[in-house]
Amino acid sequence: MAVKDAGRAARSASRTPAREPARQADSPELIQLLTPEGERVEHPDYPLEISAQEVKALYRDLVIVRQIDFEAIALQRQGELGIWASLLGQEAAQVGSGRALGPRDMAFPTYREHGVAWCRGLDPIKLLELFRGVSHGGWDPTEHNFHLYTIVIGSQALHATGYAMGIQRDGAVGEDGEAVIAYFGDGATSQGDVNEAFIWASVNNAPVVFFCQNNQWAISEPLERQTRTPLYLRAKGFGFPGVRVDGNDVLACLAVTRKALQSAREGQGPTLIEAFTYRMGAHTTTDDPTRYRLSAELEAWKLKDPIERVKQYLIRTEQAEMSFFDEIDAEAAQVGRRVRAACQQMPDPEPLSMFDNVLTSETRQLAIERADFAAYLDSFVTAGDSGVAPRADTAGDSGVAPRADTAEAGR
Amino acid sequence: MTTLTLSRALNEGLRKALENNPKALIMGEDVGKLGGVFRVTDGLQKDFGEDRVIDTPLAESGIIGTAIGLALRGYRPICEIQFDGFVFPAFDQIVSQLAKMRYRSRGSVRLPVVIRIPFGGGIGAVEHHSESPESLFAHTPGLRVVSCGGAADGFTMIQQAAESDDPVIFFEPKRRYWDRADVDVDGGLASALPMDSARVLVPGTDVTVLCYGPMVRTCTEAAVAASSDGRSIEVIDLRSLAPLDTETIFASVRKTSRCVVVHEAVVTGGLGAEIAARVSQQCFYSLEAPVLRVGAPSTPYPPSRLEEYYLPDLDRVLDAVDASFGY
Numbered sequence: 001m002a003v004k005d006a007g008r009a010a011r012s013a014s015r016t017p018a019r020e021p022a023r024q025a026d027s028p029e030l031i032q033l034l035t036p037e038g039e040r041v042e043h044p045d046y047p048l049e050i051s052a053q054e055v056k057a058l059y060r061d062l063v064i065v066r067q068i069d070f071e072a073i074a075l076q077r078q079g080e081l082g083i084w085a086s087l088l089g090q091e092a093a094q095v096g097s098g099r100a101l102g103p104r105d106m107a108f109p110t111y112r113e114h115g116v117a118w119c120r121g122l123d124p125i126k127l128l129e130l131f132r133g134v135s136h137g138g139w140d141p142t143e144h145n146f147h148l149y150t151i152v153i154g155s156q157a158l159h160a161t162g163y164a165m166g167i168q169r170d171g172a173v174g175e176d177g178e179a180v181i182a183y184f185g186d187g188a189t190s191q192g193d194v195n196e197a198f199i200w201a202s203v204n205n206a207p208v209v210f211f212c213q214n215n216q217w218a219i220s221e222p223l224e225r226q227t228r229t230p231l232y233l234r235a236k237g238f239g240f241p242g243v244r245v246d247g248n249d250v251l252a253c254l255a256v257t258r259k260a261l262q263s264a265r266e267g268q269g270p271t272l273i274e275a276f277t278y279r280m281g282a283h284t285t286t287d288d289p290t291r292y293r294l295s296a297e298l299e300a301w302k303l304k305d306p307i308e309r310v311k312q313y314l315i316r317t318e319q320a321e322m323s324f325f326d327e328i329d330a331e332a333a334q335v336g337r338r339v340r341a342a343c344q345q346m347p348d349p350e351p352l353s354m355f356d357n358v359l360t361s362e363t364r365q366l367a368i369e370r371a372d373f374a375a376y377l378d379s380f381v382t383a384g385d386s387g388v389a390p391r392a393d394t395a396g397d398s399g400v401a402p403r404a405d406t407a408e409a410g411r
Numbered sequence: 412m413t414t415l416t417l418s419r420a421l422n423e424g425l426r427k428a429l430e431n432n433p434k435a436l437i438m439g440e441d442v443g444k445l446g447g448v449f450r451v452t453d454g455l456q457k458d459f460g461e462d463r464v465i466d467t468p469l470a471e472s473g474i475i476g477t478a479i480g481l482a483l484r485g486y487r488p489i490c491e492i493q494f495d496g497f498v499f500p501a502f503d504q505i506v507s508q509l510a511k512m513r514y515r516s517r518g519s520v521r522l523p524v525v526i527r528i529p530f531g532g533g534i535g536a537v538e539h540h541s542e543s544p545e546s547l548f549a550h551t552p553g554l555r556v557v558s559c560g561g562a563a564d565g566f567t568m569i570q571q572a573a574e575s576d577d578p579v580i581f582f583e584p585k586r587r588y589w590d591r592a593d594v595d596v597d598g599g600l601a602s603a604l605p606m607d608s609a610r611v612l613v614p615g616t617d618v619t620v621l622c623y624g625p626m627v628r629t630c631t632e633a634a635v636a637a638s639s640d641g642r643s644i645e646v647i648d649l650r651s652l653a654p655l656d657t658e659t660i661f662a663s664v665r666k667t668s669r670c671v672v673v674h675e676a677v678v679t680g681g682l683g684a685e686i687a688a689r690v691s692q693q694c695f696y697s698l699e700a701p702v703l704r705v706g707a708p709s710t711p712y713p714p715s716r717l718e719e720y721y722l723p724d725l726d727r728v729l730d731a732v733d734a735s736f737g738y
Contacts (some may be wrong), residue, residue, distance in 0.1 A: 136514065137515050137516065141516065155503070157476075158472065161480060168462075196473035357513055357516075364658075
């Protein structure tokens, strides 16, 4: 009997391997400068000189990006957005790293980097355009040195690395150099592209910082489904340093990212930063996290809120009056109202704009398809009263719209 | 005029591209010291340095993904995918990123990336080294897809691809790398046929045969053979697969009333299907016979001892021409 049970245990063990405590948040290697209680602590490798004014500015960022997120979720619920990917809980990781960037540094985001977008100066309305279905992003990446949102998981890690190789070829490495930051999540670390990016960055010593927001969940899959080892340790195998930072600590995220960026700029190569945080909301507004995770976990992370600890710190150290917090709340509400109004007033794009910007110059074929489609649309206007639909048997060449009169050259 | 192999002509074209634009880069597996497994990039790293002719790690997605990043920084990468069957690890970066990023940005960004792919069979290779995946790319909006048939076009078209501000998938017929032809290496691009134009290679009156890449030589030989039977084949090298030069195609078919499309790729869903549909629609009243297609059966590429049966050859092209006259 005992033998049988042992066999069963062995089989069971082989099916469910013993798990590395990869999610352990209180591990000694976690870099923290501000405790969840709002107490400032020092770390020998990351000294941070920061004025009250600067901490207050970070607080303002955190509150405003949370408010934008809040408004966007509400707009989705009201049918104004098709979907929204909430950053709730990840504000410190995004604002801390985003504010570490210099104006000439380049950021490559995923679709959840609303806080970084804010830090780079991108109008939040641009983000809503994407989630409303008005554009696929559509901003000029060079305007704020903030690349377009990338939706396929991990692809942008390679773009960031290639961009960094361009910086090297431009000779823009050195004390006054430029650096790149690639954002991705814990799930993305399983993607080939992210691992290839690590390899390219490593062998080229490219000036890129890999900023992984480990929010513990890739939709419904916990970190244990992605890794047996803490993510930051993976960097060692690729030949560059990895650090784990408290992702809910804006000061630590700022200090750690600053150091990694400076190291990259000076030609010391890449760093992997694992910002240990938590996705407080659903993956997106279409998701239902109650199907796969326990509320106790959420409650535990609520105690580590990235905004509350900064507020407590400012109060505790008497660096801010209560009126300051009221002012920030009022400003955030104002931003929220502006975002809401702009979203509700956002017109749909012109139908024919779908033909724009496929290539740098329009091919003859596409021009024909565009013209056919325009004629097709016009036919509704002219035939509207009689209710006559365009005739299918007069189909144009393009196959895109059933019209003959604009079809390709006569027979 | 200089007589060059296709491989050498491409090499000279790439050299010009590197000379003409300091932002042009070559990147891929074994493209540096080795000069590429087909020697297309031979000697370029020696002359232009390791920063411009880059031996990359062995991962195709990484090659294209980093090329996109370099393009965003203002560079003009010319990537080599070593063999046709190895492009698929990069397929996601090509289809989801390279082809769509300009559209995503509403025209803010340009992606001047060339992806050279030696393609097609006939060299007795193992699996994955003989494929013709061009229609997968021609089906993807946001890419230009071209193929050169011989050395003269290879020399000019690779330079045109390098000058294009759009992504270009550049298919090179690997079994023709060693074919020689006269190339005007001192001629500029100004007088060259635009990259997206087809070329009437052999004028004829009885039937239009459309081809590209490795089938250009096959079809040209078929035209010679047919002429001894008193049949005049017009051979058109499509050169550009996306976009298609339909003007040239339609003009020819309206003249000959018959059309045969030849490619090594699988017939099902291939370029021939697209061309047949367009010709049927636009030349319907000129046609004496349905558009016929010559290509591979709907099987994976077979072991190389069977490839002479699998690949279209002169006889199969002539059979299709005969069939066209049977209607």
